[in-house]
Amino acid sequence: xxxxxxxxxxxxxxxxxxxxxxxxxxxxxxxxxxxxxxxxxxxxxxxxxxxxxxxxxxxxxxxxxxxxxxxxxxxxxxxxxxxxxxxxxxxxxxxxxxxxxxxxxxxxxxxxxxxxxxxxxxxxxxxxxxxxxxxxxxxxxxxxxxxxxxxxxxxxxxxxxxxxxxxxxxxxxxxxxxxxxxxxxxxxxxxxxxxxxxxxxxxxxxxxxxxxxxxxxxxxxxxxxxxxxxxxxxxxxxxxxxxxxxxxxxxxxxxxxxxxxxxxxxxxxxxxxxxxxxxxxxxxxxxxxxxxxxxxxxxxxxxxxxxxxxxxxxxxxxxxxxxxxxxxxxxxxxxxxxxxxxxxxxxxxxxxxxxxxxxxxxxxxxxxxxxxxxxxxxxxxxxxxxxxxxxxxxxxxxxxx
Numbered sequence: 001x002x003x004x005x006x007x008x009x010x011x012x013x014x015x016x017x018x019x020x021x022x023x024x025x026x027x028x029x030x031x032x033x034x035x036x037x038x039x040x041x042x043x044x045x046x047x048x049x050x051x052x053x054x055x056x057x058x059x060x061x062x063x064x065x066x067x068x069x070x071x072x073x074x075x076x077x078x079x080x081x082x083x084x085x086x087x088x089x090x091x092x093x094x095x096x097x098x099x100x101x102x103x104x105x106x107x108x109x110x111x112x113x114x115x116x117x118x119x120x121x122x123x124x125x126x127x128x129x130x131x132x133x134x135x136x137x138x139x140x141x142x143x144x145x146x147x148x149x150x151x152x153x154x155x156x157x158x159x160x161x162x163x164x165x166x167x168x169x170x171x172x173x174x175x176x177x178x179x180x181x182x183x184x185x186x187x188x189x190x191x192x193x194x195x196x197x198x199x200x201x202x203x204x205x206x207x208x209x210x211x212x213x214x215x216x217x218x219x220x221x222x223x224x225x226x227x228x229x230x231x232x233x234x235x236x237x238x239x240x241x242x243x244x245x246x247x248x249x250x251x252x253x254x255x256x257x258x259x260x261x262x263x264x265x266x267x268x269x270x271x272x273x274x275x276x277x278x279x280x281x282x283x284x285x286x287x288x289x290x291x292x293x294x295x296x297x298x299x300x301x302x303x304x305x306x307x308x309x310x311x312x313x314x315x316x317x318x319x320x321x322x323x324x325x326x327x328x329x330x331x332x333x334x335x336x337x338x339x340x341x342x343x344x345x346x347x348x349x350x351x352x353x354x355x356x357x358x359x360x361x362x363x364x365x366x367x368x369x370x371x372x373x374x375x376x377x378x379x380x381x382x383x384x385x386x387x388x389x390x391x392x393x394x395x396x397x398x399x400x401x
Contacts, residue, residue, distance in 0.1 A: 005313055006354040010053045015332055016221040016248035018194045020096050020137060024326055025351045026056040028252060028337040033064035033072030035283065035339050042076045048341045050090060052348045058224070058250070058335050060100035060142060061107035061127055066283065066290040070107030071130060074099065078132035098138035098250075099127045100198060100224075103145045104165055114145040114168040114175065117182040124191050139192040140224060141179070143199040146171030150199055151226070152293040154233050154375040171203070176211040184217045196222035196250065202241035209245040220247055222332065227251035229260060229306055229321055230299045231374045232367060239330050248332035254325040255318060255337070256374060257283050257294035262307045262317040264295065264396040270307075270317060274340050288397035293374045295396025297386035302370035304393075309366065313359050322350035324363055 015022045027049045032042040046057075063073035077097075084090035101123040105111045108123040124139060143150055146169050149162035160167045169175045186192045197208065197220045205223060212219045223242055227234045231253065242249065255261055262270035263279050271279045279285060284295045293299075303317070310320035325334045336347040376383045384395060394400065 003313075003356045003358040005315060005356060005359070007352050008354065010348065010352055012055070013332055015096075015138075017219070017246050018138075018221045020056075020194070022056040022096055022333050023054045023351075024333055025054055025322075025348055026058050026098070026250065026333040026335045027054050028335040029057065029059040029073050029077065030063045030065045031283075031337060031339055032076055034066050034068045035064075035281070035286070039076050039079065041339070042073075043080050044341050045338055045344050046077070046080050047084075048344045049348070050084075050095075052345070054348060055094060056096045056098070056333055058098040058252075059131075060102065060140075061123055062100065062102045062104075062142060063107070066287040074107075074127055074130035078130050082132045092133060096137040097131060097133050098140060098196070099131065099136055100140040100142040101127075102142035103168060112166060112168060115141055115179045115182060117178075117185055120182045120186060121191075124186055128191065135190060136192045138194050138196050138222065139183075139186060140196040140198045140222075144171070144201075144204050145169055145179075146175065146204075148201065148204070151291075152375050152380070154372065154377050156201075171207070173207070173211070176207045177215065180208065180211045180215055180217050184215070187218065194218070194221045196220045196224060197247070198224040200225065200238070202237040205238065205241040205245060205247055209247070219245060222248050222250040224250045224252055224335070226253040227325060227328075227331070228254045228256045228374075229324060229363065229367070230256050230294075230302050230370070231372050233372050233375055235328075235330075243330060249328070249330045250333055250335065251325060251331055252335045252337075253294070254334050255321055256299065256303075257291050258337075259284065259294045259299060259303055259396050260306065260317055260321040262303065264300070264400070265304070265307070266400045268307070274342055277340055284396040285399075288395075292384060292395070292397070293376070293380070296374055296383050297389050297393045297395055298370060298373035298383070300393050300396055301389065302366065302373050305366045305370070306363070309359070309362055313356075315353070316346065318346055319350040319353055320355075320359075320363075322347060323353040323355050324360070326351055327355055327360065
């Protein structure tokens with residue numbers, strides 16, 4: 001039947017213009033070392049991911065996040081990789097490791113920079129040493145150094161407005177050339193196999209790609225941006241730029257910081273899905289200042305609609321959110337984020353689901369009512385309060401009793 005959810009096997013796809021054949025689910029790692037405070041917790045999740053067929057892992061020198069920033073995640077992953085390779089349980093050549101360098105220098109030299117050659121070389125080699133992986137399959141620039149808005153801002157304003165960190169340049173052609181030539185050195189030395197972008201927009205993708213073509217350097221193969229049922233900003237001109245230049249999507253945030261799981265609706269069964277991980281210990285409650293956009297009241301209102309839609313089709317909200325993100329033609333692999341083995345199992349199994357056309361159409365109707373409600377256009381604090389909702393629903397950080 002056309003309105004029936006289908007379940008199959010985990011699929012592997014060619015990662016854009018690279019030679020990588022990756023699982024459609026990519027293992028995110030950014031809470032290993034913060035919300036997961038024991039190394040064995042990360043080991044358990046990585047073991048389960050491998051068991052379930054996941055061969056793609058994404059990390060960063062910045063990780064973990066929310067607190068205890070920098071280096072720990074890569075070190076834990078390296079310890080796991082070294083141990084499992086020695087045991088004959090993992091073949092390094094058959095898994096793909098992606099990491100990132102960030103322009104604030106967190107986890108790196110500790111100083112802000114513009115992805116200059118010296119810093120990229122230092123950060124890349126340090127990541128390889130921590131990961132104990134010999135080379136990086138996909139090396140990404142974590143966010144733009146130019147004065148463009150970031151992280152939830154849906155409009156452009158120059159001079160660093162609507163940007164949570166300092167900028168290093170004005171995005172002129174010479175800056176793109178210097179960064180591309182620095183990446184070329186990493187490629188030429190065999191430190192990295194491919195490279196990608198993150199938190200970029202149409203201008204950045206276009207400038208990087210035409211600069212690469214002019215200089216004879218391989219284009220970035222992917223763009224890792226925020227993308228979910230409640231953040232579809234990428235689908236506009238950024239998606240077109242990526243499509244025209246053959247840059248595939250590797251989105252993060254498909255569960256909007258856990259909000260789309262439904263767990264922040266305290267009376268729902270989803271709030272108690274992990275008996276050993278109470279919702280009070282989860283991101284929106286424990287560190288409400290970290291990525292608060294995901295818990296905007298309007299996003300919570302939209303989540304209620306998606307929860308009802310999931311249940312109508314016999315899915316969990318998590319399954320709907322992940323299977324939908326995977327259904328978008330511009331995405332190649334989707335980054336999940338987990339803190340328990342149970343979450344790993346639910347998330348990976350969501351990628352075995354094919355959503356029917358009728359459900360996808362209903363998702364779009366909800367989207368027309370709630371268009372990217374985790375984003376803001378002018379005033380983020382107002383979105384935190386959403387006075388137009390007259391208190392009918394609150395931010396995810398506030399218990400709903």
